[in-house]
Amino acid sequence: MKNRRKRGGLSGGDVVVSWRRFFRFVSLFVFSFVLFSALFIFLGKIRPVVRSSVNAVLRGSVPAVKVVTIHEAVEFPDQTLIFLKYPPYSRLFTKEDLFCVFSDVNDSSKLFKELPYAVETGDYGRHIVRCSAVPRGNTVSLAVSRWTVDNSNLQVGLTHRWDWLVYDAVIDDDNSTVVFVKGLNLRPGKVADVSRYECVYGWDFTKPKLLLRAQVISAAQEIVRCKTPLSLTVLDGPRKAQSQPVKVSVRIKGSGMLPSVAHPIKRPGRVKDTKTFETCVCTMTRNAANVLREWVMYHAGIGVQRWFIYDNNSDDDIVSEIKNLENRGYNISRHFWPWIKTQEAGFANCVIRAKSDCDWVAFIDVDEFFYIPSGQTLTDVIRNHTTTPSSSGEIGEIRTPCHSFGPSGLSDPPRGGVTAAYTCRMALPERHKSIIRPESLNATLINVVHHFHLKEGFAFADVDKGMMVINHYKYQVWDIFKEKFKRRVATYVADWQNEENVGSKDRAPGLGTRPVEPSDWAERFCEVRDIGLRDWVLDNFRDRKTQRLVWEREARRVEDEVIVQMGSWADKRVGRKRKKQLKAQ
Structure with missing residues (x-):
């Protein structure tokens, strides 16, 4: 017989409660409490906890392993990089988790916040938050929208200037350290006196007794090569999990x-x-998402096997575009490179990165395309120029002349890409671009974008323009071209808005320093009609069924199909209307 209990209800009736049902309810409640408590404790260990003050961590009142902190920051003219330090095994913040908060230095109640441009992952897995530039008279901090225990922000402490900074370093295969530096102001293409410098290694540069010093082997442009200390404490990295790697x-x-x-x-x-x-x-x-697909697919068609994309602060959809190309089977990788006016240093960094996997590395921009009229592959051309050593030595660099193309009468960006659209160029080639063998480069890694300094015993070979040229779609329609006025990436090339070297070939002839479209822009830079690459592209990259180029986006195809269908529907409607008019007559 079941045990029952009677209790008067509010309405005067009896409520019968089953002990079995009551026991089940209590058991479920206890189980749920234990489960959620365990989840809370477990997730609390792996999620970063943001405390009200970084100083609390420094005082030791909060365990450092549970706190996300701002390690340091770098200020640029148009953005601020904030380097985060995470506890071990913690989940990383995304762009949606953070706000950049700007507050008045004289009145902290005056503040505004905005989403960061992006949250990037650099070498060593460092997380870097890209906020906009700090307005004058303001400070910046980070507000975390999730996983916080209060409403306080992460405060930015140590902040560096972008133009007085050691910003990157790589240990080369000879065990020397290649250090990339802003602020030495060394002359382009010249080797500096190494006796003026020394390299310093350590975890805390405020403690001189704990630093290791090393000899400088070479110094040129923005690159200092050092003799890496043999100490295992440096080469093996920090011993504590929560410590930063050696600097x-x-x-x-x-x-x-x-x-x-x-x-x-x-x-x-x-x-x-x-x-x-x-x-x-x-x-x-920078911001090459719209053109990257054509550039990669075309060069894959002539023999390129691997692409290294150094992303210089893009704010478009380039990350997903590169991921899409990866999913299609292309060996392509993106490397976040936020340092401005550092193209030469970035290319030197790429040489070291590619050295172990690539026989030859070409250095070209995303608006430059190798054109080989004979239909040979790029690898064929390289082999033809390197199988027989020259009288000057073994070939370590191949230089290809560039033809600069103009807007070719267009006023809107071409939908099918640049290679099939721009067909009018300047008559004479402008400069050259290089394909290099990484092992042939001088230890200084000096380069002036267009070519590199080689080791003794190596020489360069010039490719005849009848064999191969680079079609440089330099002067495109105005909406595309005007982006060049924002900033030039090369270290020793003046930005176009600066009143410096106005007559240089690196500028647009006759354009000046202001981004104002000339009335005849569409017809400029047109001295020779050149349809060679256009015809080759249409013959080799056009889908025979759809008559579209393989890199054209699916969305555009769908859009055109809709337009065609609408046109067909409109034609039918007009036809029916015309028939009614004829019958009425």
Whole structure:
């Protein structure tokens, strides 16, 4: 017989409660409480906890392993990079988790917040938040929208200037450290006196007794090569999980040490006898999502096997575009490179990155396309120019002339890409671009974008323009071209808005320093009609069924199909209306 209990209800009736039902309810409640408590404790261990003050961590009142902190920041003219330090095994913040908060230095109640441009992952897995530039008279902090225990922000502490900074470092295959530096102001293409400098390694540059000093092997442009200390404490990295990796900086003797955000990265593997790829391409670009597909697919068609994309602060959809190309089977990788006016240094960095996997690396922009009229592959051309050593030595660099194309009468960006649209160019070639063998480069890694300095015993070969040229779609329709006025990526090339070297070939002839469209822009830079690459592209990259180029986006195809259908529907409607008119007559 079941045990029952009677109790008067509010309405005067009896409520019968089953002990079995009551026991089930209590058991479910206890189980739920235990489950959610366990989840809360577990997730609390792996999620970062933001405390009200970074100083609390420094005082020791909060366990450091549970706190996300701002390690340091770098201020640029148009953005601020904020480097986050996470506890071990914590989940990383996304762009949607954070706000950049700007507050008045004199009145903290005056503030505004905005989403960051992006949250990037750099070498060593460092997370870098890209906020907009800090307005004058303001400070910046980060507000975290999730996983916080209060409403306080992460405060930015140590902040560096972008133009006085050791910003990157790589340990080369000879175990030397290649350090990339802003602020030395060395002359382009010249080797500096190394006795003026020394390299410094450590975790805390405020403690001189704990630093290791090393000899400088070479110094040129923005690159200092150092003799890496043999100490295992440096090469093996920090011993504590919550510590930062070792940093490297450069000391100017008699002037002091530059601030640094650079952790020396050991690139995997030594140079192999047989490498994975024969022909690779490296570029530095910004906001190239709309043109990257054509550039990659075209060059894959002529033999390029690997692409290194150094992304110089893009704010378009380039990340997903590169992911899409990866999913299609292209060996392409993106490398976040926020440092402005550093194209030469970025190319040197790419040489070291590509050295273990690539026989040859071409350095071209995303608006430049190799054109080989004979239909040979790029690898064929390289082999033809390197199988027989020249009298000057073994070939380590191949230089290709460039033809600069103009708007070709267009006023709107071409939908099918640049190669099939721009067909009018300047008569004479302008400069050249290089394909290099990484092992042939001088230890200084000096380059002036167009070519590199080679080791003794190596020479360069010039390619005849009848064999191969680069079609440089330099002067495109105005809406595309005007973006060049924002900033030039090369270190020693003046930005177009500066009143400096106005007559240089690096500028648009007759344009001046202001981004104002000339009335005859569409017809400029048109001296020779050149349809060679256009015809080759249409013959080799056009889908026979759809008559569209393989890199045209599906959305555009759907859009055109809708337009065609609407046109057909409109024609039928007009036809029916015309028939009614004829019958009425």
